[in-house]
Amino acid sequence: MISFELTILGTSSALPTSKRYPTAHVLNVRERFFLIDCGEGTQIQLRKYGAKYSRINHIFISHLHGDHYYGLIGLLSSYTLLERKNDLHIYAHSELAEILKKQLDLLKTEMKYQIVWHPLNFKRTQTILENNIVKVVSFPLKHRIPCCGFLFTEKPGPLNLNREKIKEHKIPIRELKNIQEGNDFTTPEGMVIKNEELTQGHKKQRSYAYCTDTSFLPHLKDIISDVDLLYHEATYDKRLEKRAGETFHSTAMQAAQLAKLCNAGQLIIGHFSARYKNVSVLLDEAREIFENTIAAEEGMAISIPQVKRGQ
Amino acid sequence: MISFELTILGTSSALPTSKRYPTAHVLNVRERFFLIDCGEGTQIQLRKYGAKYSRINHIFISHLHGDHYYGLIGLLSSYTLLERKNDLHIYAHSELAEILKKQLDLLKTEMKYQIVWHPLNFKRTQTILENNIVKVVSFPLKHRIPCCGFLFTEKPGPLNLNREKIKEHKIPIRELKNIQEGNDFTTPEGMVIKNEELTQGHKKQRSYAYCTDTSFLPHLKDIISDVDLLYHEATYDKRLEKRAGETFHSTAMQAAQLAKLCNAGQLIIGHFSARYKNVSVLLDEAREIFENTIAAEEGMAISIPQVKRGQ
Numbered sequence: 001m002i003s004f005e006l007t008i009l010g011t012s013s014a015l016p017t018s019k020r021y022p023t024a025h026v027l028n029v030r031e032r033f034f035l036i037d038c039g040e041g042t043q044i045q046l047r048k049y050g051a052k053y054s055r056i057n058h059i060f061i062s063h064l065h066g067d068h069y070y071g072l073i074g075l076l077s078s079y080t081l082l083e084r085k086n087d088l089h090i091y092a093h094s095e096l097a098e099i100l101k102k103q104l105d106l107l108k109t110e111m112k113y114q115i116v117w118h119p120l121n122f123k124r125t126q127t128i129l130e131n132n133i134v135k136v137v138s139f140p141l142k143h144r145i146p147c148c149g150f151l152f153t154e155k156p157g158p159l160n161l162n163r164e165k166i167k168e169h170k171i172p173i174r175e176l177k178n179i180q181e182g183n184d185f186t187t188p189e190g191m192v193i194k195n196e197e198l199t200q201g202h203k204k205q206r207s208y209a210y211c212t213d214t215s216f217l218p219h220l221k222d223i224i225s226d227v228d229l230l231y232h233e234a235t236y237d238k239r240l241e242k243r244a245g246e247t248f249h250s251t252a253m254q255a256a257q258l259a260k261l262c263n264a265g266q267l268i269i270g271h272f273s274a275r276y277k278n279v280s281v282l283l284d285e286a287r288e289i290f291e292n293t294i295a296a297e298e299g300m301a302i303s304i305p306q307v308k309r310g311q
Numbered sequence: 312m313i314s315f316e317l318t319i320l321g322t323s324s325a326l327p328t329s330k331r332y333p334t335a336h337v338l339n340v341r342e343r344f345f346l347i348d349c350g351e352g353t354q355i356q357l358r359k360y361g362a363k364y365s366r367i368n369h370i371f372i373s374h375l376h377g378d379h380y381y382g383l384i385g386l387l388s389s390y391t392l393l394e395r396k397n398d399l400h401i402y403a404h405s406e407l408a409e410i411l412k413k414q415l416d417l418l419k420t421e422m423k424y425q426i427v428w429h430p431l432n433f434k435r436t437q438t439i440l441e442n443n444i445v446k447v448v449s450f451p452l453k454h455r456i457p458c459c460g461f462l463f464t465e466k467p468g469p470l471n472l473n474r475e476k477i478k479e480h481k482i483p484i485r486e487l488k489n490i491q492e493g494n495d496f497t498t499p500e501g502m503v504i505k506n507e508e509l510t511q512g513h514k515k516q517r518s519y520a521y522c523t524d525t526s527f528l529p530h531l532k533d534i535i536s537d538v539d540l541l542y543h544e545a546t547y548d549k550r551l552e553k554r555a556g557e558t559f560h561s562t563a564m565q566a567a568q569l570a571k572l573c574n575a576g577q578l579i580i581g582h583f584s585a586r587y588k589n590v591s592v593l594l595d596e597a598r599e600i601f602e603n604t605i606a607a608e609e610g611m612a613i614s615i616p617q618v619k620r621g622q
Contacts, residue, residue: 015393017358018358021355040352044332044351064417066384066417070381070385070388074351074381077325078326078327081325098413099413099414101413102412103377103410106375106410
């Protein structure tokens with residue numbers, strides 16, 4: 001199966017615990033790896049959970065609270081030691097390059113790769129990356145400082161062939177790739193067979209939305225509607241809704257409400273306050289509203305099958 | 312027993328592995344905790360191995376390679392979140408404050424504690440801290456950038472009482488503390504009994520020396536002679552002595568040679584290159600020269616008994 005798999009590297013909120021690391025996720029789309037946030041210890045977690053981190057070419061930093069980026073400089077330093085050569089694209093607040101400047105200056109003489117900085121827009125939804133693998137859209141969240149969520153949607157792969165028609169028209173194997181790319185076929189006699197006759201459309205495109213740190217924002221349902229996999233922070237339980245509001249975080253109940261509103265396939269909650277030794281209270285609370293919820297754990301991997309739910 | 316215990320938090324050299332963290336040690340001297348180097352993930356390792364990190368008031372950073380300080384900002388940030396109030400003393404290259412300035416500026420509005428920066432001298436041996444618990448001396452090492460080692464020696468505790476003499480002179484219990492502090496005793500009749508008669512000297516002072524990152528420096532034997540516990544880097548095995556020389560690191564054999572030269576009680580080797588999945592080759596090599604050698608492991612704790620070896 002062609003992969004679309006999320007691996008959770010850290011599940012803590014600002015204060016890590018002896019078991020929970022700060023936030024970082026890695027999304028594998030067809031063996032390309034996208035790193036989302038990079039809390040302290042991310043490079044070690046990447047090694048621990050077998051993510052091929054030399055294949056990460058794009059890093060997305062939601063906001064500049066330390067638990068979401070303090071691990072970045074260590075990763076960049078290790079890439080330097082490993083003599084990485086590929087460009088590394090970092091999507092983040094424009095201040096991040098400035099914050100890390102002195103530390104990067106110390107690495108620069110030995111760096112063989114380029115960092116390409118992409119400043120995020122915290123005012124409106126934007127497509128920040130689009131290639132033949134994935135489209136990534138950033139959208140504003142509501143936190144104490146500027147913060148973005150990200151929606152990853154895989155790009156259509158090759159068209160599905162209509163095997164019967166291929167057989168009927170005796171199309172040679174060497175032509176199939178052209179047809180899967182959307183081209184018509186011309187027979188040796190000069191007759192054109194339209195692509196629509198020979199193919200049956202694409203597999204549906206899988207998607208993943210990442211929403212942390214943020215207050216509950218019901219309007220996000222329009223941006224991430226029908227997302228296959230929604231990660232939403234659930235720093236607190238519903239008894240602490242007031243505190244969640246004051247600190248611009250969400251409760252597990254609110255995470256589930258958004259999952260329901262946007263008709264998500266599955267919800268993962270995370271970014272747990274250190275006060276919860278056991279997160280079952282948060283999981284139970286979310287499942288009351290949105291049943292298909294799981295609680296993030298370090299090392300957890302969630303695959304989205306290629307055929308979309310309900311098909 | 313009054314504690315003098317070292318806990319190892321990280322044993323990797325510049326590149327961490329899935330099991331080895333970058334360098335950090337914590338030394339517990341009579342329930343005061345001294346942090347030596349602070350590689351990425353140190354605050355999580357501190358939690359994992361139960362060190363009371365709220366009791367750390369002094370942090371020593373040997374040099375400004377990232378694997379020795381990238382974890383510092385995360386620790387300072389967590390202290391802020393935990394509303395630490397005690398001053399925190401950091402002994403490091405004067406550039407470190409500048410390197411972290413922008414990140415610290417982002418924390419400052421919420422910080423309730425002061426950081427007191429103590430610039431290290433990389434040209435000569437210096438006493439950098441002396442209180443009633445410990446004396447800390449820094450000494451220059453030889454690395455690609457300025458680097459210091461540290462020698463921790465516990466300060467003498469109260470004097471040992473001569474129980475027989477105390478009984479003979481019928482000295483009241485309330486006076487014992489004065490006598491343990493070195494004072495003479497005057498009887499109700501006005502007779503002075505000299506402190507020397509009533510006490511039996513101090514327990515010997517335990518010591519710990521920390522030497523990383525560095526080339527092999529035989530002259531260190533004069534600075535750390537008779538140290539109870541010596542930590543010395545052993546990045547490479549002796550077949551890579553040339554590479555060790557070029558990169559200003561040491562082999563396991565060289566670490567052992569220094570332990571022998573300075574008549575150390577015990578040697579711990581660490582800062583292992585990621586190429587060694589198993590460090591027995593390094594351990595065997597060191598033990599050939601200095602038998603009482605152990606290989607550092609994450610979470611390992613080494614206690615030095617209060618009565619010195621050989622007594």
